[in-house]
Amino acid sequence: MSLKRFLLVRLGRVITYPVRRQLQQFEIACQNPEAVQNELLFRTLRTQADTQFGRDHKFHAIRSVAEYRTHVPVAPYEYVSPYIEKVQNGDTSALLADRRVLMFALTSGTTASRKLIPVTDAYLAAYRRGWNMWGVKMYRDNRGRRIAMRPIVQLGGDPEEFRTAAGIPCGNLSGYTAMVQKRLIKWMYAVPYVTGKIKDAKARYYVALRCSIGRNVSQLMAANPSTLIQLARTLDAEKDQLLRDLRDGTLRADLDIPPDIRAYLTPRMKKDAKRATELSAVASKLGRLYPMDVWPPETTVINCWTGGSMGPYLRQLPQYFGSPPVHDLGLLASEGRFTIPLAGGTSSGVLDIWSHYFEFVPEGEIDSPQPTVLGAHELLEGKSYFILPTTAYGLYRYHISDLVRVTGFQGKTPLVEFLGKGHRFANLTGEKLSEYHVTNAMDAVAKRVAQPVTAYSLAPVWDAQQPYYAIFLEEPDAADVLRLKQFLTDLDSQLGTENVEYAAKRESGRLGALRAAIVPAGTWAKWDRDRLAQTGGSPEQYKHPCLIGDLKFRESMAVVREVTAA
Known part of the structure; x- marks a missing residue:
């Protein structure tokens, strides 16, 4: 190991020490999910009691889980959207104790209108904590592949598609978190966050590859594995031009890239004639250029969703990427992270009982006028449920329509896998x-x-x-x-x-x-x-x-x- 590599690894261990301690504490908390969840629920209700939503639903008077269920209905986004609209216009107290909304995470909803999820400091703290614990465990499981402190390929979205009347940005959450990362962390991501503003799909994939092909990539990350399949196909289809750009330190001129984004990217296009020659020889010999020909499967990891309807894409990954380990990212959406997978090779993750209060409705009762509602500590292995999160940023008993199945337990906390969006x-x-x-x-x-x-x-x-x-x-x-x-x-x-x-x-x-x-x-x-x-x-x-x-x-x-x- 080179001295530079040794120092980077040591630095990584210092940086992750607090997270490793946090992971140990979380695993202890998983031994008593009922107490942890109840404490979180009532802390959230106390914090949000003076919001308009809190007053309308008598948060001050709630003294038990049963009373919470009486005062607040199980409901989809449309129930809370009038309050969110007020937040969009600058009245944060309609829904949030926080006086600052960093952005609205956009997601496609169950209606023609897009859902806007308020992202606050509390949201980001929970989101980062979940990611950090997931990451520490993933790195720990892949020590032998020496992936620590090596570049990551991840495609993000536009962190600011538009702004609300109050000037609050609305866009892609992954793009926003990439934008606000610390400098050291940004260095680890091969694809700059500004590429999320490239609307043309071909140009976006090409630029991601141009930024990555000359680097010693350790991980390829995308929520949906279909993104990775498209990335691989673009690499092979555009290999000749990509290798010319790598050799010359250029970025092809015929791509549909906004001028300001091109101006940002162009000076960052490094020249690497030696690497371009090596990869050209590989492509000539094999008659193709796939990710596994650029980044050896023995030293890479793929991170993506593996549950629900992802199976057909997962089966295609080996054709392009070989057989590196595949780690599930967990059940996460614009509404937040709900599970943290603590093992590879499975789509199951432990409920993030530190971040959100969870309730569950058995699969067959979701359309019942009075369904059975269960806490996390009441679930049974092998059974399927619709998950209802309550968050610290304005979502209460939120019917996100995600169907999950309990596959086991971490301590006494359920491990669940995502099945789909229901019927x-x-x-x-x-x-x-x-x-x-x-x-x-x-x-x-x-x-x-x-x-x-x-x-x-x-x-x-x-x-x-x-x-x-x-x-x-x-x-x-x-x-x-x-x-x-x-x-x-x-x-x-x-x-x-x-x-x-x-x-x-x-x-x-x-x-x-x-x-x-x-x-x-x-x-x-x-x-x-x-x-x-x-x-x-x-x-x-x-x-x-x-x-x-x-x-x-x-x-x-x-x-x-x-x-x-x-």
């Missing part, structure tokens, strides 16, 4: 398409295109090259192919209008164009009868699902042919 969502590459998006899009397009639709459902379809969504229509509705193609084009576009994440995934090429999967006449009537017979209930109350999240749904249908958009 109302579909999620191939992070688009989180909801039935609300689908029905709104159909209503809008029906006013423009006279396409007959006897019955329909939209479903995700897995394809190794480019997954897509299909709308399942019956044969008589597909008689006019030209009209159907126009309908598909309009519907595909409208889905992007209803859901900005769907539009982004279509633009980046991670999702293919919408298709029509044509089934025989009468298929849907029989399907509904069979489903009603299986689930019970009365025909009057039965609702045909307009969105089916099952990746294997197409396999169950007798598809005659497919029609693509115009």
Whole structure:
């Protein structure tokens, strides 16, 4: 080991010492989740009691968990959004004891409007603590790969897409945290945070590779593994130009990059003719250039989601990256981090009982008017639940629609894995398409295109090259192919209008164009009868699902042919 490397590793151990102590204390806390959670809940209620939300829900009078559940309903984002709108306009006391909102983290919601989650100092403290504990454990599990204090490839988003009326920035949380990192930490990230402002997908991936290809990368990190697959494909497709830029210290001029971002990046494009020659020889010999040809799998780690619908992408990773360890990032979203995986090779993570108060509703009771509600200490291994977090930044008994399964326990605290967005969502590459998006899009397009639709459902379809969504229509509705193609084009576009994440995934090429999967006449009537017979209930109350999240749904249908958009 070189002296520089030795000193960097020693520095890393000094920096992480407080986090290692914190991790030990957290593991002790996991022995008594009920006490830890109750203390956190009542501390949160006391802190937020004088906010408008706290007064409206009588926080001052709450003395027990039962009273909390009486005063505050289980509710989605729409319930708290009127208070958040006041915060957007500068009235932070409507929802928050904090007088400063650093930003609003944007996420796609269950309606056409994007959700804005207030990010406060308390939010960032909890978010960083969870990341730090996750990171220390991940590094500890991979000591032999010597990944400490080596560069990381991570693509972030735009930390400021727009500002509220009160001047508060709204954007991507990962982009914001990258922007406010300390200088030493920024050095470890090969891709500068400003690249999040590059809107063109090809340019964004290319720049990320240009910034990384000459560095001794240790980790490749993205929430959704589809991002890593696209990065790998871009590397191979653009290898000749990338290696020329690496050799010459340039950044190709034909990329769609905002002038100010290009001006920032250009001086940072280092020249490395030796490395370019080495990689050119590799590409000539193999006839390709994949990440595993640039960064050896023996000395790298992949960090991404591994639960839910990620399986098809995870199966493609070895083709491009070899077989480095894959560590799950945990259940985290713009709303916060909810689990901390403390082991590799699993999508399960321990509940972050220090940061949020958690309640759970059994999977089969989520639509019940009076469902069973359980605390973290009451869950059973092997059972599935909808998770309801209460946070220190304005989300209370928040129905985020995340379905999780208990896989074991850390001490007495549940280990849970993410299963999906419940029966109302579909999620191939992070688009989180909801039935609300689908029905709104159909209503809008029906006013423009006279396409007959006897019955329909939209479903995700897995394809190794480019997954897509299909709308399942019956044969008589597909008689006019030209009209159907126009309908598909309009519907595909409208889905992007209803859901900005769907539009982004279509633009980046991670999702293919919408298709029509044509089934025989009468298929849907029989399907509904069979489903009603299986689930019970009365025909009057039965609702045909307009969105089916099952990746294997197409396999169950007798598809005659497919029609693509115009």
